[in-house]
Amino acid sequence: MARTVKLSRVESVLDSLSYPVDKEHAVDQLDDVTVELADGETNLGDVVARTASDSYDSPTELRDELYEYLPTEAIGEPGQSEGDS
Numbered sequence: 001m002a003r004t005v006k007l008s009r010v011e012s013v014l015d016s017l018s019y020p021v022d023k024e025h026a027v028d029q030l031d032d033v034t035v036e037l038a039d040g041e042t043n044l045g046d047v048v049a050r051t052a053s054d055s056y057d058s059p060t061e062l063r064d065e066l067y068e069y070l071p072t073e074a075i076g077e078p079g080q081s082e083g084d085s
Contacts, residue, residue: 004035004041006035007036020056027045038074039071042074051066
């Protein structure tokens with residue numbers, strides 16, 4: 001079942017994985033998740049597939065690396081919050 005989540009809530013999806021998790025398993029488990037960005041949307045599994053690490057020890061570690069692979073525009077203007085609306 002396809003899921004959609006705002007970027008500000010992506011860690012709740014990452015929490016559903018069992019850690020440590022290897023990249024291949026994470027990509028497989030997150031392939032049905034669409035993340036709503038400030039400038040559009042992206043597939044979470046695709047973003048994880050582009051990351052450099054082979055495995056992740058925690059949801060926070062995976063989230064932090066994901067943010068490195070999103071364009072600055074995806075997160076929004078500096079100093080602005082995407083909010084919950």
